Amino acid sequence: MMAWAVHLFTASGAVIGVWCLVAIHRGDYRGAFFGMLLAVVIDAVDGPLARLARVKEVLPQFDGTKLDDIVDYLNFVVVPLVLIHQADLFPASVLIWIVPFPLLTSAYRFCHISAKTPDHFFTGFPSYWNILAFYYFVGRSPLWFNAIFTLFAAVMVLVPIRYIYPGRTRTLRPLTIGLGILWSAALLIILWQLPDPSPSLVAWSLLYPIYYTALSFVLHWRFLSEGRRTPLEQR
Secondary structure: OHHHHHHHHHHHHHHHHHHHHHHHHOOOHHHHHHHHHHHHHHHHHHHHHHHHHOHHHHOOOOOHHHHHHHHHHHHHHHHHHHHHHHOOOOOOOOHHHHOHHHHHHHHHHHHOOOOEOOOOEEEOOOOOHHHHHHHHHHHOOOHHHHHHHHHHHHHHHHOOOEEEOOOOOOOOHHHHHHHHHHHHHHHHHHHHHOOOOOHHHHHHHOHHHHHHHHHHHHHHHHHHHOOOOOHHHHO
């Protein structure tokens, strides 16, 4: 019973994703971002719950990983890109042809067997389009910058750099989780302040994504310096 409850909890993320799409359609971008943040919380919690409930042993006929990927693709890729489109966060002249790039590269990465490594890293930029959409929106960055950075990030989805899995990568895991909680609190405050969030708080909140990226690159460099190969190179 507990195993089915965990799967239902994971599936509830899809309901949140549809609610976000409805909010975007209504122009309620703050509500959509609150929904996306809630989806992140569900995604962060359902994994430990699944391991606690031993869902793979109790329900071997049900693929919880596939369910998780479906929900994540909706919430981390489709929903934020729809928001980017509806909120006109790209120049109008390039909006229609840039949006498909992250949709396609992320779809490829989600389906690749190397998307997550056995030692708990993501391979390629982990399709955090929800985070990019958030900072494009609250940071009021130039539209041309948003477009160029999105294309760059879409390419990085395909580049086999190892990015940390915040809740599972062992190196500095307590620090990563602790900073992640503080960062989430900062995002909540920023969302509450919309439509005029504190520019200084937005700037300070960027320290966590910078920390995440820097730690990922350092660990990837250490991985390569030890003579090991990425999952794509091993095939």
